[in-house]
Amino acid sequence: DIQMTQSPSSLSASIGDRVTITCRASLSVGGYVNWYQHQPGKAPKLLILSTSNLKSGVPFRFSGSGSGTDFSLTISSLHAEDFATYYCHQSSSPPYTFGQGTKLEIK
Amino acid sequence: QIQLRESGPGLVTPSQTLSLTCSVSGDSISNPSYYWSWIRQPAGKRLEWIGRMYASGTKYINPSLESRATLSGDTSKNEFSLRLTSVHAADTAMYYCVRGPLSTVRAPPDIWGPGMMVIVSS
Numbered sequence: 001d002i003q004m005t006q007s008p009s010s011l012s013a014s015i016g017d018r019v020t021i022t023c024r025a026s027l028s029v030g031g032y033v034n035w036y037q038h039q040p041g042k043a044p045k046l047l048i049l050s051t052s053n054l055k056s057g058v059p060f061r062f063s064g065s066g067s068g069t070d071f072s073l074t075i076s077s078l079h080a081e082d083f084a085t086y087y088c089h090q091s092s093s094p095p096y097t098f099g100q101g102t103k104l105e106i107k
Numbered sequence: 108q109i110q111l112r113e114s115g116p117g118l119v120t121p122s123q124t125l126s127l128t129c130s131v132s133g134d135s136i137s138n139p140s141y142y143w144s145w146i147r148q149p150a151g152k153r154l155e156w157i158g159r160m161y162a163s164g165t166k167y168i169n170p171s172l173e174s175r176a177t178l179s180g181d182t183s184k185n186e187f188s189l190r191l192t193s194v195h196a197a198d199t200a201m202y203y204c205v206r207g208p209l210s211t212v213r214a215p216p217d218i219w220g221p222g223m224m225v226i227v228s229s
Binding site for chain 2: 030032034036042043044045046049050055087089091092094095096097098099100101
């Protein structure tokens with residue numbers, strides 16, 4: 001199985017801050033890395049697919065980048081509604097796997 | 108607008124079988140443009156992909172669950188199901204049914220049900 005390792009596991013930041021979450025895959029995943037936002041009591045929401053493609057309707061402050069085994073999600077200016085847990089996910093080969101999550105908290 | 112909703116018993120006895128159903132509205136599980144999957148998340152742990160099925164009937168199950176998990180679909184009711192045998196405490200989790208597009212290569216699931224908590228306990 002391809003292991004996905006995120007860092008940091010948790011992050012404290014303030015509204016307006018720029019934050020970056022990284023994800024490392026144990027094998028090359030051909031760019032098929034996706035990012036989800038998960039808020040308590042809700043279903044995960046797809047933000048970015050295939051490294052850098054913003055899902056329709058997702059604010060432009062979210063962006064993704066990377067290649068090979070190293071990927072990142074950046075939020076350019078935090079809004080109150082962005083405080084949540086974020087997961088990376090590889091859809092390159094089954095079994096499709098997720099990172100352990102990064103909990104973004106208000107400082 | 109497509110909606111998915113999980114249903115089934117919220118409490119299952121150890122060694123018994125867990126059966127969950129996902130009711131689909133706004134689309135058909137026979138639509139060849141999408142795949143239908145189950146994903147779960149134990150409390151405090153990462154999301155785990157359980158398996159996927161296609162309108163063609165082809166199914167893929169996570170090898171870690173292959174011996175215990177079965178996916179099936181009922182086109183007359185427009186729902187698909189997960190059956191997990193010989194459950195134990197480690198199967199306690201939030202279970203999600205999801206849909207993903209086949210129009211884009213290796214596209215991730217983009218529509219999720221609200222999730223259903225299943226507890227395995229005597």
